[in-house]
């Protein structure tokens with residue numbers, strides 16, 4: 001790659017930021033501390049191939065696309081998802097002051113102010129936003145070209161990932177989704193804690209020295225350190241102790257950076273399957289203002305929509321709800337004898353707790369939903385009536401579902417056992433494949449679009465899931481009934497229920513364009529909440545099938 005040296009004026013500006021004079025490539029490390037050479041491009045592979053070369057990547061400025069000035073939206077996510085709407089509102093109201101602080105005192109002061117508002121008083125032990133919420137949004141902002149440049153480093157362990165954001169906000173994303181090895185250093189500051197709570201104050205220099213110690217342990221000395229920065233945080237990065245030990249700096253021009261594109265989902269080093277949090281949009285200052293203005297109306301609307309769904313027959317309710325922005329569509333045709341079919345089992349993928357309601361609306365008949373985890377409040381508010389609670393006891397659950405089918409009910413089951421927001425299907429628990437009987441199983445492919453809030457949560461209060469879903473300005477369910485799958489061979493012992501379950505999973509995935517996984521509810525909850533997702537094992541099922 002051709003290296004372009006800086007034009008004189010830009011070089012002077014960068015030199016001023018570095019508190020240095022002119023640049024001179026190839027100096028000794030000590031001399032390099034005062035005058036690194038600056039190149040207006042991403043670091044080329046040939047420069048990074050050396051055995052002892054260390055690459056310092058400015059995460060905020062180079063790795064992430066330069067849309068999120070001051071990283072405000074990420075702090076807003078922490079404030080709203082780990083804190084509350086009130087904390088988010090406080091951060092939003094302070095935004096003008098924070099922006100002014102950033103302009104006058106530098107980005108670091110703005111970051112410190114945002115960290116103070118977003119973190120102060122949060123419990124350390126239960127803070128999971130860095131792992132469960134932020135990666136979904138940070139991944140969307142990764143610049144493909146920057147990641148590719150960082151991957152040119154000869155040894156991934158000798159890349160130092162530097163961020164002005166607190167470590168708890170960036171390290172899980174880097175380690176778990178960008179596959180930054182444990183041996184590589186993440187140079188980010190800790191948020192100070194006291195008595196198990198975050199104080200909101202950020203530590204000062206410790207991040208740099210510990211990152212350098214770690215890098216040295218990984219085989220990188222400070223002899224040949226190359227920096228890679230760009231965008232709005234460049235000035236801050238160039239003033240940092242890490243930049244001061246760089247022998248050379250690679251700082252792509254704004255023109256070059258403006259051509260960088262978002263890393264496509266298919267190129268995520270680790271796929272994003274699970275995430276948590278209520279917001280279905282990134283809360284930039286303007287988007288956050290829009291949300292706070294919508295909230296009171298959304299709250300009233302959710303109650304009104306629920307009332308309409310519970311009181312009116314489907315044909316009137318769906319028309320009225322569509323006028324408020326809550327729509328649904330049927331893709332393809334209904335199952336051939338859906339109106340007269342009794343004792344039919346429907347197996348659908350699981351997007352929200354409302355899935356069975358839309359199967360019922362599409363069929364225009366009452367169905368019975370079976371579910372492992374449904375809050376008492378959501379159950380009481382269900383427009384399709386009683387949900388049958390599964391106990392994860394194969395014999396008991398099988399008998400309950402067989403009883404429902406035997407008496408002619410249409411039964412809707414979500415064999416994933418938990419919801420998934422991304423285009424993946426979790427493992428299908430095979431019990432349903434043993435219960436299809438003569439009629440077999442009708443797979444149902446469901447897709448849902450939300451504009452503002454997710455109607456599911458792993459770590460939050462599930463009782464308000466329906467209200468979050470119903471307070472979206474616009475949302476749409478798509479329901480597609482697939483061809484009936486014959487399950488007789490399972491009953492006759494000629495086919496394994498797991499094979500049938502896997503084939504139903506594949507059929508639904510193909511219809512939706514999603515990817516099949518063998519991940520389970522336990523995997524999801526371990527990742528997002530730190531438990532196995534078991535629901536009050538000691539409690540008896542709240543409703544028995546009569």
Ligand SMILES: O=P(O)(O)OC[C@H](O)CO
Pocket residue numbers: 352353354371372373374417418419420456457458462
């Ligand atoms: O996403 P979960 O784990 O709350 O599961 C949803 C329940 O199955 C309710 O339908």
